[in-house]
Amino acid sequence: MDEGRKVISDDFARQLSPETALPVAAIKTLIGVIRRSTNTTIRGMEAELKEAIQLMEDKMETDSPDNSRSTISLTSGCQLFLRHVSRFVAESVGEEGFDESCKQQLLHRGERFAEVSETSREQIARLGHNFVRDGTVVLTHGYSRCALHLLLMAAETKVTLACSLREGRPDGAGFKAAAALSKVGVPVTVVLDSAVGYHMEMADLCVTGAEGVLENGGIVNKVGTFQMAVLAKAYNVPFYVAAESYKFARLFPLDQRDLPKGKIPRAPFAAPEGTPESVATFSPSVDYTSAEYITLLFTDLGALTPSAVSDELIRLYGEA
Amino acid sequence: MLQQCQRKATCRCSTVQNRGCGVIGMEQSYRSNMRSLSVDYSHGGKPTGFDVASMDVRAWLQQWPRVLSQLETLVVGLKRRQVSGPYNCAQFTVELYRNLVGSCKWGTAGQLMDAVREVGKELVAAKPSELAVGNMVRRVLYIIRDEYESAFSAGDGSGGGQAATSASLTSPSASRGGGGGGGGHGRANSRGESTPRGAATGGAGGAAGTAEGGGLGPSLTGMLGGQFGATDFGRSCPDLRQNVVASISELMTELRDMRGVIKEHAKDTIHANEVILTFGNSATVDAFLKAAAGGAKDGLNFRVIVAEAAPLCSGHVLAKSLAKHGIDTTVISDSAVFAMMARVNKVILSTHAVVANGGLIALNGSHAVALAANDLSVPVVCVTGLFKLCPLFPHDQDTFNCLLSPAAVMSFKDKDSMRNVEVLNPAYDYIPPNLVDLYITNMGGLQPSYIYRLLAEYYHRDDLIISPSDEQAS
Known part of the structure; x- marks a missing residue:
């Protein structure tokens, strides 16, 4: 059994590359689990998959000791895949059991699913880049592959486009995105997270990515997104979110702290020397932005209003 | 010839x-x-x-x-x-x-x-x-x-699950298709009438509506069901x-x-002794107000204020028509809209198009009316047939606009003395969805946030782009 756990864990580590999104890596790992599996019952197979998911979640937590990475998208991607498996079973396996041909069919579909997930970033960019008009000033936050892809595609087709990025404390991810944009000739300014209010009146639109898209159409994203969204609303600046559909999670938080345990990772944040012991520091690395602040979500399913997200989720999980 | x-x-x-x-x-x-x-x-x-x-x-x-x-x-x-x-x-x-x-x-x-x-x-x-x-x-x-697709899914239905298309798996269209090949029209009807109305009446209807919403559009469910490639349309x-x-x-x-159906909602929308403000001329609004006013027997007493919608002043036409029907009508200039808004109970607007985010492309000047109404918390009701529902997004004021002849704004007589003046006469305004409170359509009353669902109901995702100009707006 430990042997099996090690294979899964290694496979997952191999799949995780900077260019692959966490959920896609997880889905590919799960396909590997099915391929290797010798289980002949569908129950057994599902149990095996669930175990693998648990393993990956644990691994994410142990690998980043300070919990700096959110596992929301990992869980949502895996849930989606599990749902996919059980739907497949309900449709085509029936009572007589799970044989080799079923397994092949399941693998085939799983691979297509992974393929589609991989191309979704391209689709989102194609959908969203038209929202960025010539000469607009875009305010974005942190480093999101999805939002960046969209901006790069917009930069290809537009004559002028200026981007302001927020530095994205604590890990300074804004600089990484700024470098990518400036390489293609987009005028980029990196601004302080705390200066978002100063810059909002100059912005024409805001685009961010998301760690997870929640059931009410809100998002969980890098800390600082929420204040940007609130300010955007105050200034009537449209606030767009670019996110793949495998990030749709079945969570319905009521406030910032109402996320499942372990889903709000802490960011490293040390008090300067000389601070009394009694002063506590706290720095979450993600925050929750509720649906009312979001204008539209660009997903591979189309440009959705926040209420459309809950619709999709209910349709998928509701008919069990 | x-x-x-x-x-x-x-x-x-x-x-x-x-x-x-x-x-x-x-x-x-x-x-x-x-x-x-x-x-x-x-x-x-x-x-x-x-x-x-x-x-x-x-x-x-x-x-x-x-x-x-x-x-x-x-x-x-x-x-x-x-x-x-x-x-x-x-x-x-x-x-x-x-x-x-x-x-x-x-x-x-x-x-x-x-x-x-x-x-x-x-x-x-x-x-x-x-x-x-x-x-x-x-x-x-x-x-x-x-x-x-329904011709084939009806045929394949008995052959086991594997052949059924994902569209029929995600929604009861399979069961609709089960009626046989000839059931085409009945299906279209039941889809058109039951779903949106049921879901539109309130949150409670949501669950019932969602299952039907599968349609032919893309969805998470479809993605899982193996709906990846395009359907082959080559079979006979x-x-x-x-x-x-x-x-x-x-x-x-x-x-x-359509107009007849929309008209049916008039009596529920307009109540006795209300003051209604409308902008410009529209056959739908005309029919709607007349239906609310009713005949001599079941007549309802309300006042209509018509903003003239300069420079074409189509509001005059509407005012004449309403007055002839015996409705208490007042014409005001567009600049008096805000001044009058305080005594208005409802604003009823017509539209040129409803766009994908639930906003409107309406007669030039409507945006100002909607803003005035919003400022004084007067509900804005848009009466429109759903054939005006357009699956494209308005990215800015110019995307769907066109310029009309400037002659209406300024006479050509003055052209010599006004050599350096640019005269513009845009045809339409874009009104963002948050300024519209209710749509009254041939599907009943709808909220702007519900529009996206109707898009999947009426159009296929692959058909959104028809001409190169659409690509800008999709």
Whole structure:
């Protein structure tokens, strides 16, 4: 059994590359689990998959000791895949059991699913880049592959486009995105997270990515997104979110702290020397932005209003 | 003969002034153009199916001169604004398509869809700002897809799960299809009436509505069900022509009856002694207000304030018509809208188009009215038929706008003394969805946030882009 756990864990580590999104890596790992599996019952197979998911979640937590990475998208991607498996079973396996041909069919579909997930970033960019008009000033936050892809595609087709990025404390991810944009000739300014209010009146639109898209159409994203969204609303600046559909999670938080345990990772944040012991520091690395602040979500399913997200989720999980 | 027809059409157009002439007059002239087309069924050689790669759609349509000249007349009519207004545009577009599907020999469903798309490009290019034309092209394409897929899913239903398309897995369209191939129209109807209304009445209806919403659009569910590739539209489907023509005829009926259905909501919307403000002229608003006023017996007493909608002042026409019906009517200038808003109970607006995010493309000046209403918390109600529902996004004020002749704003007499002045007369305004409180449509009352669901109901994702100009806005 430990042997099996090690294979899964290694496979997952191999799949995780900077260019692959966490959920896609997880889905590919799960396909590997099915391929290797010798289980002949569908129950057994599902149990095996669930175990693998648990393993990956644990691994994410142990690998980043300070919990700096959110596992929301990992869980949502895996849930989606599990749902996919059980739907497949309900449709085509029936009572007589799970044989080799079923397994092949399941693998085939799983691979297509992974393929589609991989191309979704391209689709989102194609959908969203038209929202960025010539000469607009875009305010974005942190480093999101999805939002960046969209901006790069917009930069290809537009004559002028200026981007302001927020530095994205604590890990300074804004600089990484700024470098990518400036390489293609987009005028980029990196601004302080705390200066978002100063810059909002100059912005024409805001685009961010998301760690997870929640059931009410809100998002969980890098800390600082929420204040940007609130300010955007105050200034009537449209606030767009670019996110793949495998990030749709079945969570319905009521406030910032109402996320499942372990889903709000802490960011490293040390008090300067000389601070009394009694002063506590706290720095979450993600925050929750509720649906009312979001204008539209660009997903591979189309440009959705926040209420459309809950619709999709209910349709998928509701008919069990 | 065709050339003759066209010449005739052109002549007639040149005598009709582009602006300032009532739409009805233009429609009549368009109609008479249509009548003057005589029928010629003779064509040399065997008719061939349409192949988008190798032939131009006009060249292909030459085999059916009647359809071709109908296309030409409509294109000319659109260009010359003989055919204008969303309703007329939609109606003539659907008429053209019914003839095209009914009388041309188009081959497979895929070839038919190519032909529909190519004709659609011509029509949209003739007048891009008439968004209803593109909407109808998409509706026709959706009808073809729907009929084609339901023909096969009904046939495959007994053969086990593996052949059923994902569309039928995600939604009860499979069970709808179970009625057999001939059940096409009944299905379309039940989809049209039950789903949105049920879900629109409140949050409770949501769950019932979602299951139906699967449609042909993309969804998480579809993605999981293996709905990745495009459907193959190359298979032969013997009843397709008949079913599609029947569905298109139904669409025409839907268009025709639309105002009547919308009118039914008038009594629930407008109450006794209310003050209603409206902007410009619209046949739908006119019918709606008259329905609310009722007859001598069940008459309702309310006041209407009409903002004139300068520079064309179409509001005057509406005011006259309402006054003739015995409704207490006041005309105000557009600049007095805010001043009057304090005593208004409801604002009723018509629209040129409803866009994908639930916003409006409406008569120039409507945005100011909506903002004034919003400032004083007066509800804004938009009455519109759903053929105006456009699946494109307005990215900014200019995307769907066009400029009209500046003569209405400033007389040409002054042109010498005003040499350096630019005079603009934009046709439309974009009103963001948060300024509209309610849509009253032929599907009942809807919230702006519900619009996205109707899009999946009416249009297929792959059909959103018809002409290159759409690509900017999708």
